[in-house]
Amino acid sequence: MAQGAEASRTVILTVDDDPGVSRAVARDLRRRYGEAYRIVRAESSQSALEALRELKLRGDLVAVILADYRMPQMNGIEFLEQALDVYPAARRVLLTAYADTNAAIDAINVVDLDHYLLKPWDPPEEKLYPVLDDLLEAWRSSDHRPVPITKVVGHRWSARSSGVREFLARNQVPYRWYSCDEPEGRRLLAAAGQDEQRLPLVVTADGTALVEPEDPELADRVGLATTPTADFYDLVVIGGGPAGLGAAVYGASEGLRTVLVERTATGGQAGQSSRIENYLGFPDGVSGSQLTERARRQAAKFGAEILTAREVTGLEVSGAARTVRFSDGSAVAAHCVILATGVTYRQLAAPGVEDLTGCGVFYGSALTEAAACQGHDVYIVGGANSAGQAAMHLAKGAKSVTLLVRGVSLSDSMSHYLIQQITDAPNISVRTGTVVEAAHGSDHLEQLTLRDVESGHTELVDAQWMFVFIGAAPLTDWLGGTVLRDDRGFIVAGPDLTADGKPPADWELDRPPYHLETNVPGVFVAGDARAESAKRVASAVGEGAMAVMLVHRYLEQS
Template sequence: MSDPAPRSSAGASKPAILTVDDDPGVSRAVARDLRRKYGEKYRIIRAESGESALGALREIALRGDQVAVLLADYRMPSMSGLEFLEQAMDIFPFARRVLLTAYADTDAAIEAINVVDLDYYLLKPWDPPEEKLYPVVDTLLDAWHAADIRPILETKIIAGRWASRSSEMREFLARNRLPYRWFLADEPEGARLLAAAGHDDRTLPVVVCADGSCLLDPTDTELAEYFGLGTTPAEDFYDLVVVGGGPAGLGAAVYGASEGLRTVLVERTATGGQAGQSSRIENYLGFPDGVSGAQLAERARRQAEKFGAELITTREVAGLEVDGPARLVRLTDGSAIAAHSIILATGVSYRRHPAAGVDDFAGRGVFYGSAVTEAVGCTGQDVYIVGGANSAGQAAMYLSKWAKSVTIVVRAESLEASMSYYLVQQIENNPVISVRPCTEVTAAHGDGHLEQITLRDRVSGAEETVDTGYLFLFIGAAPRTEWLDGVVVRDRHGFVVSGQDLTVDGARPPGWSVDRAPHHLETSVPGIFAAGDVRADSAKRVASAVGEGAMAVMLVHPYLAQP
């Protein structure tokens, strides 16, 4: 088998083959054998620890270069080859993965096939390489080349420092894990780029594309199309439409597509939902060291696409219609997607804060949930967080790595009533974080951006104005289901009612058209199901949302099979 031609644009570096082994002798031998066969067309990079290898991968990603193959030794101190490959997947998800093992470690290799979607495992020693190493690498390079993954070209974004649209754009790009470099127009490099592009600060934000062209204050849809995200359905009719790309929606998309249903997922902003904005989820099954919401969402998205689910972003649903056996999802642009069945997994949104002036500074010092995106900007600052649930606690722990101080403002007497025990303990042991119980924000002040907030003690009534440039809000959840009005039954808070909760004294819901009771997650319209946080009385946890997404698909099957 011939060595495939590497995939790179003019002037770009050669794709890399990276090998990591803590034994210097073995590390040099692997690199030597690889360089002898592939050194002309590929960069051969070797590392002697998982940590240094991950550092090298991050540098390669920042340069916009590619990695074709990863070879990692299983037995390494501090970070095994399996742990390295699992983290490397999040940096280069399309790189082919090989585990180097001794004969006694073949069970680990089998485990790796499930955990990191391993492509191959090699038993050491591999001499002669012409028989045991090169044929394997040739096959993997052929497969990598055939995937035709486009190289990441550098995109530059020039933005205003306190412009709300600039903040929204950065949040959109970060949540969709799209590569870019960020420049502020009032700093020398940003001003130089803006002038070179032939524009001024009246056109901000400006996206300088890899080919030199510019997008002036683009919409999210224009950004999505530029970066190659799907924004238009490929078909007119599906077996299943999933509305919402949070944990429940992604779970439904994975199970629907894997079970052979023609599945499309429609998401307004980015896959992951509120969970995707979490800096660290430490109580999700299977991740003992925790996982960021963005990593979890990205893996689920790749998994859904692997099984053939179609993912549509930057499309907002405006209405739902029933047309005989078809169910139609109406989008705000006037188009529609029809299907046999629908799963509503729209989750919830953070409630807007009612205090005077708060929303005047949205994106200009006041942020709803955007802790991960804005964290670096908080370096050395006094930061305030409003909220007492897990999302607020996770944000506080993450921001404490950069901020001078983090203050959690909570109306309740303590955090224990609404936050997981493990997070409460972490916060109590973090010297950067303090908690102000029985306190609320009553006003926000500033000239063009947030500079101060007013705090009120709910017991004494005393007020205090404090200096801060950053206020993060995590204040409860609203389902935002007004678009379902008149179609499916909702409770007084707007959450979708499903299953046995629809029946009163054995009576079926008004308009129920089939001769059976509603399935467990089925709404008041047959064939329309609800999963995750949007459903009334749901558990409001990531794991339960994923489970409900999978269960909803299980219930779709008997609905589709009925005459």
């Protein structure tokens, strides 16, 4: 708790337009912190801002601000953005319901949100006080100075600007976005000695200016781990999706010295999902980023190293060691390797699409772009669960969402619960038997040519936003010549290697391959990259855990 004279003048402020909730928050705060902090309660965002300005004039300190998300006139994010100008060092907490968790996650990039709490928070001893204890400790440790933040200056319709924002958001790095057309954006460009010809400009929290940075440089400069701390490990996990994170959690928690290598951001395709509603233990659903960020923290807690923006280019067998080579020429070795490389969305082969990718055309959910779709007509290409989840998310703010499906029905590829939700959504329409023939636009997407598969009839429609989910391709090309793959590139393992009752021709051990073991002993596969895998989050996590069990068995017999 705060000490001395400072304690009596330090404030925890809470604002909620529901009087009952407002009183409940204040009651719980006073019960725990009332002796050391002054609890200030407001029932509107405007009165809360007035209170903050009065506190500022009196020289009082504000340690934590708790704001409800759903408030009239000004929502919680907008309020916290204004409160940031008055007390930039105060820790910021958003109170939200499950339905608004995506807004809370987006707030990380708008107001440098420190935490969000789901209502109800009972019991406070478990769900409220531990969070505030940590935030108050962090506030005291910061000496109450403003928290530096990364700034990104770019063009609205720049593919690389969009890529940088997505990279930072998916890696949970808070940043502020400035258009090169707005005054503050121009001031930052001038300060860095740059113009609009070379964008994006990234100014890190320590003031370093990065011009058109690639992901590895950006990761290194914003504090993400990119270099392994050792040359040799018990286990190298390649890929940071659900399977890789599951393997890292179980590997590290069971005593294996574990390093996870991810080329972009932990979470994989699941991390880009706006809402996963059929994952065990989350009856109200959970966003992919929220789920995978919890898994990342869990793996780190057990001691797993997590390397970001490292591209793996090769796998070599060196006696008992398995050597993983990176694109920069460096390498790391281990007793065992788990391949959890996952899949990537297939590219849409239609004229104009490639040139407009990142400029209105996006693969996957691209959640950083969702806010810009407010009030616009959005097209989604694909008929599987990921497309349905994106449609439901974007429909919250878009004028209309149109699902373009090549097949004759959604029921062949989408879960029943999602089909029901889409059917009930008033601003979502489904066009089956329809494909994108071409995309048109100068510096950004402006129109689409759609073709009816059966009749061949084409139609030109206005469109600024298109999100593509048209199947997945495994990220396994770099394994050619080392690990056996099927004709589609998926990794063959376990029983599939011994379909004729015999192990592979190059198999050197007396035993047959373990269930998830590839044709290279000690190299395992888990998740979507495995041939005939279930392509579900739950099964990927399970395979990651199972692979670690088999790693232990391999090590015991080696």
